Amino acid sequence: MMKKWIVLLMVAMIGLGINSAAFAEDESFFDWLFSLEPRNEIKPMHNELYNEECSDCHFPYQAGLLPEASWRKLFEPAALEDHFGDNAELDDETRIELLTALIADSADKSHYKRSKKIIASLGENEAPLRIIDIPYIKRKHHDIPEDLIAGNEKVKSLSYCDACHQKADEGIYDDDTVVIPGHGNWTW
Template sequence: MMKNRFTAALLATALLMSGGVAIAEEESFTQWWFSPWRHKEVQPVANKVWNEECGSCHLAYQPGLLPTKSWEKLLTETALADHFGDDASLDAETLKEVRDYALANAADKSYHKRSRKIALATETGDAPLRISDVRYIKRKHHELPEKMIKGNKDVKSLSHCNKCHTKAEGGNYDNDTVSIPNYPDWKD
């Protein structure tokens, strides 16, 4: 009896550790696992101004999808005047509010699982200006054929997370919540 229990405990530890390797990417799994603030997925947006100002042209991306250094570049007066070819200018007060919100909730300030991965993937190197350019995000989609993304009239670009991630607005990007428009059988 005692022996069985001991074996079970060993097995559980081994499983935990092998799972850890898969989950961790480069981060120490124990660091993440034992953090009392560990959370799933990405922190949902909890700022009205952000939702209104940054959700009018596309999904109001969660600040936890990019690191601080990216938001610092994206959220300036000059950067927003030419925001991926669009004018997304804000008055000074609104800009301060959205910028402060993004900097306080950026990937590297978050204990949410996906944000941790994004923070790690962007720790070194230039600040990405697109979430879809983050190594971790690219890797998660590299097997998807172009016809399902760019060639898909109801998606058009990987930037439009919510076209496929049905719970993206709530910060959930889990595989189980994916549905690709026009490709109901994409998994086969």
């Protein structure tokens, strides 16, 4: 019943010539329709400035991996100057632009499945600076022996998601896309 209704609505709206102007700037009608369905994985980052500024030392983590409050803390000017022992400072204009983009797709605003699981696993006021400190992420990696992570020259730490997750840059973290370097496909 419901599905028929949606199809009819679609046909009617296309017929009426309703275009993307009716929806948020970067959302098409189909994106909007899709947002009614639960989405798998994490929303990929298509922000060029972000991918440029935040990929020198690690791959550019998707906004949907952390809640808004975490991104706000990470983007304090002083925090960027001492970013896990490195200097990742940005000019104010870039800083605000990137923070705004991250907040828009942060885990607490996302419809994507993994973002929802991330939020569900955090306490109400919990805003870790690290993705790897999120209970859901910790739990998912609990069984991996340390010698395959810290003891593995090609991985070094769990922070380097794309060392093992072959499609991390697309926001896909499904366990059948994991290859731990030197260990092969993930099967226990």
